[in-house]
Amino acid sequence: MREFLLKLLLQFRGDKDPGPTEQRVGSWMLRHLPGMLTCPEFEEFIHDYYEGLLSAKVRRRFETHMQLCPMCQVHFDSYVRAIALGRQVCSDDEQLPEGMPQELVAAILLARNQDLDS
Amino acid sequence: MARQPLRKVGSTWKPPGKPAGQAQAQDPAGSKGEAALVAGLRAGDAKAFEEVVLRYGPRLLIVGRRILGNEEDARDCVQETFLATHRSIGEFQGRSNLGTWLRRIVTNAALMKLRARRTRPEESIEEFLPKYDPNLFRGGPRNANALTPEELLQRADTRKLVQEAIDRIPGSYRTVLLLRDFEGYSTQETAQLLDTTDGAIKVRLHRARTAMKELLAPLFDEELR
């Protein structure tokens, strides 16, 4: 039943963003069909979904919620992009590191020599 | 014809591969040069030591700055790391490469400094966490632009925004994000480094990522093109 209604809704909607009617139908389905996750439950599973740790069954429930709930879909999509941006910015920093400050190199070499003497 | 979900993420999304930070931990000059350097360090050769400082120092400094957010402390940390290397090169087993080993030492040194420094109560992360209406539906935008991270990075201000967002995440959450997502440590390794449980790391990581996403909201706005 759930699968059938979901399929029907997605067929009807096609590639378009959901209009007001589809959004109402989607939110009705989320509230009234059995086995649906609420938004806070969806939130609880984001980490494990992103890391690929969910069982097939829970993953399906997670993805169903995402298809029916535009807010969670936007949220998850931004979550994924935010992580990618952070990783990219940090790894770019490392591609082009500035050299070592000369005074730091000198301090390190001096500390080593003192350590050898002591 | 199969229908598509409304945006490209959705069910077509797959977990990413190894984070970038891990690839960075490889020895940039290849392992052959490294073996000679390690032998030099073991023999107490001053030239080899200097070479190691010049080759690995810049990346260690970046790690120190990221964790500590302060140039002076970062430099102290790097200095301590090389001194520790000089003293304990005998403990280097060669199971990981020299760069990875040094990175772990500098990370530990930075975390120790951070613990010693953390006296004032931490800022709350609450303001960045999701809000729900009485029917338990999520608040927030229904639409976003479809720009990829690469496209967003073409914009002049993106890097600065990302850097500022990372800096604004409350400290203990930011540290988890740095270690786990940007430095490439696993959940278990991050838990060991921070002396806590895997479960606590997962919660903190998720909240830190969520905060970063909130702070970067202007980049995902549907008006942005």
Ligand SMILES: [Zn+2]
């Ligand atoms: Zn939702």
